[in-house]
Amino acid sequence: MTVIVEKPYRFVPPHRGNLWPSFIQTFRLVDRYLAKHDGVVAHECRHLQRLADSLAAGDSILLTPNHCRYADPLVLGWPARELRTHLYAMASWHLFARSPLQAFAIQKMGGFSIFREGTDRQSLETAVDILTTAERPLVLFPEGTTNRTNDVLQPLLEGVAFIARTAAKRRAKQSGGRVVIHPIAIKYLFLGDIQEWGDRVASKLEERLGWRPTHHLPLLSRIARLAEAILAIHEVRYLGKPTAQPLARRRDALVEHLLSTVEAEFAVVADRSGGPLGRVRKLRSKLTAALANCSAEQKEQLYHLIDAVELSQQLYSFPDRYLFQFPTTDTQILETLERMEEGLMGRVDNPGPLKAVIEIGEAIVVPEDRPPRGTADPLMTAIEHSLGEMLGRLALEANLVEAADDAQNGLSRRLASSHLESDWSPVAGAPDIRAADQPREVGIDTVAGPAVTTDPTGPKNP
DSSP states (O other): OOOOOOSOOOOOOOOOOSHHHHHHHHTTHHHHHIIIIIOEEEEEEEOHHHHHHHHHTTOEEEEEEOOOSTTHHHHTHHHHHHTTOOOEEEEEHHHHHSOHHHHHHHHHTTEEEEOTTSOOHHHHHHHHHHHHHTOSOEEOOTTOSOOSOTTEEOOOOTHHHHHHHHHHHHHHHHTSOOEEEEEEEEEEEEOSOHHHHHHHHHHHHHHHTTOOOOTTSOHHHHHHHHHHHHHHHHHHHHHSSOOOSOHHHHHHHHHHHHHHHHHHHTTOOOOGGGHHHHHHHHHHHHHHHHHHSOOHHHHHHHHHHHHHHHHHHHHHTSOTTSSSSSSEEHHHHHHHHHHHHHHHHSSOOOOOOEEEEEEEOOOEEOOSSOOOTTSOOHHHHHHHHHHHHHHHHHHTTSOEEOOSSHHHHHHHHHHHHHHHHHHHSOOTTSOOTTSSSOOEEOSOHHHHSSOOOOOTTSOOOO
């Protein structure tokens, strides 16, 4: 599903009243939606008192959760309900453009749009105004992407700090009040039988490839075979044939080929300092502008280029050693199969049952002054540290899954060895695409040995 929309952008402001969000909360409409569409049937809120204290103090509040599922914005309604407050949230324009009903629902719940493929001053000003007046807590996802890797924190984008500092400066002048940030860690725990669920999804994917389901093989072996096949399909489409490198090297080479090809089409000089995600953002802006002024024939070609850019982001989002290590966890198996299902089938069936654990981090007071140019932003560092610490602890709550037999151990260790090799040896002729923009895995060292996650102006996975 593409996040690039042909429809001309129109800013959608948030609904300011309390009637609609109160109605939605009173009748548990979000609970029903999450259970039916996302399989989230239970939840647990932790350290709510931290947020309650900030509300009682009259602070302006910015919430910065990790973003691993489409359900995340709705899940935040549970702590809001318990604290008897409502939220505002910035949401990508493509979510509003899908259907009038979805646009209506997002707006009534406090959502407002952001056009990430261009400069959206109206959206940024709305966010700053909400924080300046402290009308309600505001939700911004600092990762900028929905990544389906709950134990991995994607690089945080700094638009969050810009909005927070701008609001802090205005609020200090107008009322003397302060702006605080509460990082929020969201962890989804699988409540079902991962072997049964995994067999069902793996069988569906195998049948999609024209295979007879291999129920007799261990689940991790089946996932490894599927990963090889799916990557080979993409290589045939874009390179003409599969390559003979280890999986991680093949992924890196294909991502580099896809991005370089589209950059050449638009005469864009590759800036590898921001990693693949930075290159994707720049290309999306170019593609969006081109799509607005093109013929029907040109449009078809542009959608081929859009496919290439979005595939590169999807491939880059598979972290090294995320699954084939020992022991792995049921949530990592779940997320990997969901990624494959979404990429191959276009959608993910209800995974349930899931339990969402929502942990509120300590308040971080936002300073008015910006850090010196060229130095790390201490505000973003504090957000990243808080999210990483919480997610690291929450990762330990997932159920461990051991290898089924010696053959499985050998297969998975060979795959892990390939990943280790690729970490230090980029593909010949291609730069190490992860050097400047590497997602950081949290909590896995203590689970499974050596470990290899909205800035409103950044892109978000569909």
